[in-house]
Amino acid sequence: MRQVPEVALPIVLDRTAGGSLPNQIAESIRHLTASGVLRAGEPVPSSRALARHLGVSRGTVIVAYDQLLAEGWLVAIAGSATSINPQLPRAWAAPPAVSARGASRPQEVPRIDLRPGRPLQDEVAGPSWRAAWRVAAAAPVGVSVPLLGWPGLRAAVVEHLRRLRGFNCEPDRVAVTAGGREGLSLLLHASGAKDVGVEDPGFPSLRRVLHRRNAIIRSLPTDDQGLVTTKLPETEPPEAVIVTPAHQYPFGGTLHIDRRLALLEWARRHGVLVIEDDYDSELRYASEPLPALASLDADQVALLGTFSKTLTPALATGFVVLPRHLVAAVEAVRGDLGQPVSLVTQRAVAEYLASGGLARHTQRMRRVYRRRRNQVVAALAGLTGVRVSPMDGGLHAVVQFDRDERSVIDALRMQGLAVASLGEYWASEPPGSQRGFVFGFGGVSDADLAEGLATIRATLGGRPSTIGRPASPHRAPGAAPDQPS
Numbered sequence: 001m002r003q004v005p006e007v008a009l010p011i012v013l014d015r016t017a018g019g020s021l022p023n024q025i026a027e028s029i030r031h032l033t034a035s036g037v038l039r040a041g042e043p044v045p046s047s048r049a050l051a052r053h054l055g056v057s058r059g060t061v062i063v064a065y066d067q068l069l070a071e072g073w074l075v076a077i078a079g080s081a082t083s084i085n086p087q088l089p090r091a092w093a094a095p096p097a098v099s100a101r102g103a104s105r106p107q108e109v110p111r112i113d114l115r116p117g118r119p120l121q122d123e124v125a126g127p128s129w130r131a132a133w134r135v136a137a138a139a140p141v142g143v144s145v146p147l148l149g150w151p152g153l154r155a156a157v158v159e160h161l162r163r164l165r166g167f168n169c170e171p172d173r174v175a176v177t178a179g180g181r182e183g184l185s186l187l188l189h190a191s192g193a194k195d196v197g198v199e200d201p202g203f204p205s206l207r208r209v210l211h212r213r214n215a216i217i218r219s220l221p222t223d224d225q226g227l228v229t230t231k232l233p234e235t236e237p238p239e240a241v242i243v244t245p246a247h248q249y250p251f252g253g254t255l256h257i258d259r260r261l262a263l264l265e266w267a268r269r270h271g272v273l274v275i276e277d278d279y280d281s282e283l284r285y286a287s288e289p290l291p292a293l294a295s296l297d298a299d300q301v302a303l304l305g306t307f308s309k310t311l312t313p314a315l316a317t318g319f320v321v322l323p324r325h326l327v328a329a330v331e332a333v334r335g336d337l338g339q340p341v342s343l344v345t346q347r348a349v350a351e352y353l354a355s356g357g358l359a360r361h362t363q364r365m366r367r368v369y370r371r372r373r374n375q376v377v378a379a380l381a382g383l384t385g386v387r388v389s390p391m392d393g394g395l396h397a398v399v400q401f402d403r404d405e406r407s408v409i410d411a412l413r414m415q416g417l418a419v420a421s422l423g424e425y426w427a428s429e430p431p432g433s434q435r436g437f438v439f440g441f442g443g444v445s446d447a448d449l450a451e452g453l454a455t456i457r458a459t460l461g462g463r464p465s466t467i468g469r470p471a472s473p474h475r476a477p478g479a480a481p482d483q484p485s
């Protein structure tokens with residue numbers, strides 16, 4: 001007979017209440033089954049074990065079980081433990097996920113999800129990935145991990161940055177994080193910055209981190225080359241700014257060297273911490289990326305890195321390269337709040353980086369994404385009054401048009417396609433000309449991307465535009481030119 005594990009069923013008997021003890025036990029088991037705590041087919045504790053657990057006689061439990069057997073809640077098969085009736089799921093199926101109100105709204109769960117931010121993850125778990133996790137799983141766990149993270153991973157990150165980002169930093173300035181957002185949160189904790197400038201438009205998820213910390217958010221203007229450094233505030237500057245110099249999010253402009261130097265000079269003059277969001281910088285298709293901004297000034301710039309895009313958000317691992325003056329403060333935060341990434345994960349990522357697995361994967365993905373980017377340009381070419389700006393790096397494209405943003409996005413949603421509204425990227429009110437949506441081309445299958453692009457084309461092409469050219473001043477470098485009317 002199968003061994004039934006000791007189950008601490010949450011049954012509380014009330015000896016002062018009116019109902020008999022067997023009735024109370026039976027009622028509790030009915031309730032636990034109906035609410036899904038006890039599952040169909042699952043063995044219940046033996047009458048002896050449950051009686052001991054509840055402090056009642058075995059006979060009391062047997063009476064309760066007999067009642068439940070008679071009602072069909074339990075089944076007793078010779079040679080097996082008494083179990084919850086395996087036929088019950090049909091009667092006690094979980095309620096449908098969509099509420100009656102939601103059900104009237106079709107396509108709440110998108111058939112094709114083109115919201116940006118997701119890489120193609122099918123090929124992550126290849127041989128070197130599996131080998132890295134085998135090594136990590138076999139390594140001893142009884143070791144103490146420094147507050148900034150496991151040294152093996154920090155050294156591998158240094159090498160990764162040196163080779164891919166032209167940035168040579170010391171491992172004792174690298175802290176392991178649970179990704180870009182967690183890294184930002186760590187920097188805010190450690191620096192105490194409460195007044196933070198953000199590029200406008202910019203990545204809404206990083207702004208949400210600022211909201212969570214009740215920071216004052218200052219919007220900094222951008223153009224097709226990224227942050228407009230001539231408009232940085234000279235009076236009452238913020239304590240920190242978040243910038244995306246490799247490719248501005250979402251339009252993709254690269255911050256040229258003159259602006260980089262102007263930003264750093266301004267930051268030094270006012271003592272502003274520059275937070276370089278270096279997301280996606282390895283995924284570049286047209287030209288080699290400029291070295292990280294942090295390589296120009298290690299004292300003023302903190303570099304935020306994440307493996308969410310190059311590998312998978314499921315890894316929840318990233319890093320930050322700290323200006324030296326923040327190292328002790330970050331260690332103190334980690335000391336109080338703990339390290340968010342397990343040692344096993346840190347070892348596996350280190351092993352994967354050191355074996356060249358990530359470099360090979362990135363190279364493969366760059367080929368796939370470059371092809372997809374070209375596919376996006378070709379599929380959406382020639383639409384009147386529509387501008388398509390796929391970045392020359394990264395995994396998304398921006399589509400702008402001169403019609404109502406919401407109705408286009410709703411029309412796509414009704415056809416099962418999810419995209420992100422361009423308006424969401426603004427911290428301030430978006431300029432009137434900035435209507436459109438952002439969609440990712442990384443995280444879907446080839447077939448879904450082709451279908452998604454056909455749907456976008458049909459939807460945008462269905463209603464001829466009233467103007468020939470979109471009014472936006474933005475154009476990503478390497479982006480498709482405005483499509484002729």
Ligand SMILES: Cc1ncc(COP(=O)(O)O)c(C=O)c1O
Pocket residue numbers: 117178179180181182203206249277279306307308309313318
């Ligand atoms: C612009 C930008 N910054 C940072 C991140 C990092 O996010 P995560 O917290 O998932 O590592 C992302 C991820 O999508 C991003 O798109």
